[in-house]
Amino acid sequence: MQLETVDRIIQQHHADKTALIAMLQDVQSEFTYLPQEALVYLSRTIEVPLSRAYSLATFYRAFSLKPKGRYSIAVCMGTACHVKAAVKILEKFERLLHIKTGQTTPDLNFGLEEVRCLGCCGLAPVVTVGPDLYGKVMLPKVDQIVKQYQKQGARDAKT
Template identity: 55%
Template sequence: MEADVIDKIIEKHPKEPSSIIQVLLDVQSELYYLPEDVLKYVSAELKVPISRTYNLATFYKAFSLKPKGKHPISVCTGTACYVEGADKLMEQFERELGIKDGETTADKKFSLESVRCLGCCGLAPVVTVGKNLHGKLPSSKVGKILKQYK
């Protein structure tokens, strides 16, 4: 565990149980996932039962207990996006990255996941890479999108 990194994150917030979600979000942003030893450490530092910390970490989609890539890719597979070719888009990302839905590249640069709806149906099909939204994305542009993040 990178205790110095975690300590710096904890120091940015009030050292009390009500800070747990923000601390976990900051850890997730730094490490790209929440390792078990970090969950235990944060729980102890903020005096939050580990069961509560684990419940939060598994309840919210923003958190991952598995290592994620530096650039998480979410492909919307909701109805509007599906009708506009989200399945072909997902297949192209899988081919280009050499991974399947729910996996992370070996170099930890990219994670790929399908999501039910990103709330941008008018821009279907929609993909997010980190916080960047790409709408009306044809599968032929996947390589170009990925190059922006390599």
């Protein structure tokens, strides 16, 4: 873990205790999760109780204490998506990635989770990969999505 990165984030926020949530967001976006070492260092440096950092980290769903995949796949399981066979979509991602929902691939490339209504039910079934949204996803599209991000990951790793 690079504590210099955490240090940089702290400096960007002028070590301001009131910016703790923003700092946690930045740490999460750098590491894809909130490493324990980072939380300890952050709370010590800006002098807030570690328990405060942990309570925020566990309260907000956007934060994770476990590594998330570089590409975080979310399959909507809200009612509209559920009736359009979202379960089969989710199962196919699990089969292709060899992980269960809630897990991350060992290479940390993909994380898989189910979410409740994403607010675009007209596009059901809906899948998001990070900021990208896919609507009316059919089973063959699942293969395409995985391949697309595997390729993108390989390209990103080279640069």
